[in-house]
Amino acid sequence: MIEVVKPGFYSTIQDLGRIAYHDYGVPYSGAMDEQSAKIANALLGNNENNAVLEITMTGPTLKFIKTTAICITGADLSPKLNGNAVSLNKRYTIKPDDILSFGKLNYGFRAYLGVCGGFQTEKVMGSRSMYKNVTEQFITQKGELLPIKDLNTNAATSNASIKIDKTHFNTKSLPVYKGPEFDNLSKTQQKQLLNKTFTVSKDNNRMAYQLEDAIENNLKPIITSLVQPGTVQLPPSGKLIVLMSDGQTAGGYPRVLQLSDSARYSLAQKKTGDTFTFNMSE
Incomplete structure (x- = not known):
């Protein structure tokens, strides 16, 4: 589990969306910047459709309850782990009681937090993407516990990272x-x-x-x-x-x-x- 200590401005769980229901008037939803979401999952060894946390403009504060691996991609919102700056587009191993927080927006507008195995929130119409009147919640809430999987052994020992072309943002x-x-x-x-x-x-x-x-x-x-x-x-x-x-x-x-x-x-x-x-x- 991950506890939402502060939800940030607008943080939602998103995967690649509800592909099969557009004919019924249901929006696709899914990650706004699909490229960044896929990079987070790739660096964690996840399936590209695993759910990530989409973070808009102002980041949340999150407390980890169990060991996992994370990767932050997309916009640079000055992420910090236990008060120490961490890099974007790099995998980190997380231990229980670790705190992830965010600060100044340096570039971009939306960041993505991936976790090992993806977020395990409710799946509706084949997707975990939050959307009002489709999922029970459409944004994350203070005090909410976000379910995640146990850490995969291979993910724990990997230090994968990637350099991103800033052209995507500017x-x-x-x-x-x-x-x-x-x-x-x-x-x-x-x-x-x-x-x-x-x-x-x-x-x-x-x-x-x-x-x-x-x-x-x-x-x-x-x-x-x-x-x-x-x-x-x-x-x-x-x-x-x-x-x-x-x-x-x-x-x-x-x-x-x-x-x-x-x-x-x-x-x-x-x-x-x-x-x-x-x-x-x-």
């Missing part, structure tokens, strides 16, 4: 593809969309990122159609909305762009005020 260019309604835009609108620098607004969360900067929009709403994480919608205001992991499964705004998976993971590491452009390869 890139200003997000690869995109044409959305279904892209060609309904005028040439002027298309140029605006692909040449403008956009700013992440304060309205950003696991459901969607709204962007500050509006573009000209005279498109009519569409018949409610399928959308997915990474879909870029153009509402009447002209302020783009990028759907993220907990985004709805259908919508009536024109779908003008679709982020690549890598672009969506990079966007998940951006916070209010960060800027970027869309980059469409010919």
Whole structure:
């Protein structure tokens, strides 16, 4: 078990999501930055779909009840083990009563804590990913005990680590593809969309990122159609909305762009005020 002494700003258990239920209106959920979550599991020798703790902006304080191995990836939130700084993207053996805490946000926005064997919280519809009205809880709570497995012997003796390319966190260019309604835009609108620098607004969360900067929009709403994480919608205001992991499964705004998976993971590491452009390869 791991005791949640302080839950942090927004900490949730996530795996790779509910893949088979989108047709029934259930969002995929899953780790916002899937790349970082997979790295944590790989360094621990876990299955890539093992559940991790997704930590947003401000980290929790956690007390370990049993021996395990951990790895922290993604954003740098100045993690400390028993008050001593620990490195990202490196496996550590943890003993009972060890305390993991976090401090200043240095880069990125979401960190991932992996444990040996993955977190063993309730599985609903084939996934442990927390989501309101699907799982019993949608964020971790103070005093909660998070179940984990006993430490695997091989994990205890490994000191695996990896060096990460910071481009994933600081890139200003997000690869995109044409959305279904892209060609309904005028040439002027298309140029605006692909040449403008956009700013992440304060309205950003696991459901969607709204962007500050509006573009000209005279498109009519569409018949409610399928959308997915990474879909870029153009509402009447002209302020783009990028759907993220907990985004709805259908919508009536024109779908003008679709982020690549890598672009969506990079966007998940951006916070209010960060800027970027869309980059469409010919």
